[in-house]
Structures are given as C-alpha cells and as structure tokens.
Amino acid sequence: MINMEKVYRIQREMQKKFRDVPPEGVLVDYLDKKFRVYHTVFWPSWDSMALVKNYRINPGERCLDLCTGSGVIAIFSALKGATRVVATDINPQAIRCVIENSKAHRVSAIVDARISDMFSSIEANERFDVITMNPPFTPHHAADYAEKTVWDAGLHVHRAFFAGAGRHLKEDGRIYLCQASFGARGKMLEFASAAGFESRVIGKTEVDGNRTFYAFELRRA
Numbered sequence: 538m539i540n541m542e543k544v545y546r547i548q549r550e551m552q553k554k555f556r557d558v559p560p561e562g563v564l565v566d567y568l569d570k571k572f573r574v575y576h577t578v579f580w581p582s583w584d585s586m587a588l589v590k591n592y593r594i595n596p597g598e599r600c601l602d603l604c605t606g607s608g609v610i611a612i613f614s615a616l617k618g619a620t621r622v623v624a625t626d627i628n629p630q631a632i633r634c635v636i637e638n639s640k641a642h643r644v645s646a647i648v649d650a651r652i653s654d655m656f657s658s659i660e661a662n663e664r665f666d667v668i669t670m671n672p673p674f675t676p677h678h679a680a681d682y683a684e685k686t687v688w689d690a691g692l693h694v695h696r697a698f699f700a701g702a703g704r705h706l707k708e709d710g711r712i713y714l715c716q717a718s719f720g721a722r723g724k725m726l727e728f729a730s731a732a733g734f735e736s737r738v739i740g741k742t743e744v745d746g747n748r749t750f751y752a753f754e755l756r757r758a
Contacts, residue, residue: 538564540747544719547748548675548687555579555683562634565607572607574640576628579686580607585671585715588752589613592713597643598666601705605654606686608635608648610669615644619738625653628682655694656701665688668706669713670698674720684701692721692728699732703757712755713739719748733758 562573567581594617602611603625611624624635633652651658677688700719716722729736742750
C-alpha cells in the first residue's frame with residue numbers, strides 16, 4: 538500500500554528546494570545532460586525518465602510540450618529529430634529555463650517557449666504530431682508555483698489537457714504522458730478514455746517501494 542504521508546513529506550522537501558534556488562539558478566544533472574533551473578521551477582528527476590527513455594519522435598515532426606518546467610522533454614524532443622517544439626508553462630521562471638537550456642543544448646532555433654495556462658497560447662490552427670506532458674500528479678491544494686509543480690486540486694491540469702488535446706493533435710498523432718503510482722493514474726485513464734483515446738504503458742521507473750513513475754502513450758481509439 539502506498540504511504541501518502543511519506544509521499545507528501547518528500548513533495549514538501551522538493552518544494553522547499555525549488556523555492557531556495559539562488560537568483561543565478563542551479564545546474565541539475567539529468568541522464569547524460571545538465572539543465573539549469575530557477576526559483577520555483579521543477580527540477581529534472583525520476584518522474585520523466587520513463588518517458589524520455591521510451592517515447593518516439595520521428596524526424597521532422599512538430600511537437601507540443603505542456604507543463605514544460607525546465608524544458609527537459611521539449612529539448613529531448615528536439616534532439617530526437619523534431620523540427621519544431623512548442624514548450625509551454627504557466628510559470629515565467631520555467632520559460633526562462635527553457636530559453637537558457639535550449640541555447641545550452643543548441644536547439645534554440647527549434648524550441649519555441651511560451652508562457653501559457655495549458656493551451657491558452659496555442660493558436661486555433663496549430664496542430665502537432667506529438668503532444669507531451671509531465672503534469673502535477675497529486676490532487677492537493679497548491680498555494681504557489683513551487684507547490685503547483687506536484688499538486689493540483691481538482692485535477693485542473695488533467696481536465697484542461699483532455700478538453701483541448703484533441704483539437705491540437707493531428708489525426709494520426711501521439712500523446713505521451715507521465716504519471717505515478719501515488720498519483721491520479723486511474724483518473725487520467727478515465728479522462729483519456731472519455732476523450733476518445735486508448736492508453737498503454739511504454740515504460741516505468743521504480744524509485745523505491747512506495748513510488749513508481751510511468752510513461753503512457755495515447756492514441757485515438
């Protein structure tokens with residue numbers, strides 16, 4: 538059984554770490570690369586590794602990465618061969634990270650970073666081959682950007698995602714989502730099915746006996 542008290546303790550420690558970042562930011566090791574993070578931005582970690590290691594980008598595809606944080610998934614999409622990646626986040630400090638990290642990994646000509654509340658900055662006619670997202674997993678009230686990285690009361694992010702994803706995904710496109718054993722995995726699958734998508738697990742990362750992170754691929758049913 539999942540010990541949510543332990544999960545919340547770990548999450549609060551993470552949130553404190555995100556708030557305590559100095560003005561110049563911190564360089565974080567992730568897989569074989571380094572990413573700079575600024576105040577209140579989620580640090581690259583275990584949660585997205587199953588997705589980054591297992592998702593597929595075909596050369597020339599156009600991608601959208603929501604809740605981009607430091608830009609990890611967006612930048613890996615560019616490195617995997619995407620010709621255009623739109624990376625969005627509601628936190629201006631996250632967009633600052635994406636711009637800097639895109640330059641550091643020499644993909645700034647490909648990655649378009651936008652401040653956005655989910656799809657709010659996406660034009661009605663913009664459609665993508667691939668949409669990715671590493672959302673906040675845990676249904677819990679969040680008071681600031683640091684808390685919003687992992688908490689989402691009412692699952693606003695998931696609901697907004699499935700309300701808008703179909704309009705911006707090409708007919709034969711793919712969605713890749715992160716989730717967690719302690720998160721709203723069941724609800725995410727319900728939302729996906731109701732929106733007309735079939736889901737399958739493409740990878741997982743077991744961190745400890747209490748936490749497993751999953752990567753899902755979704756396609757239209």
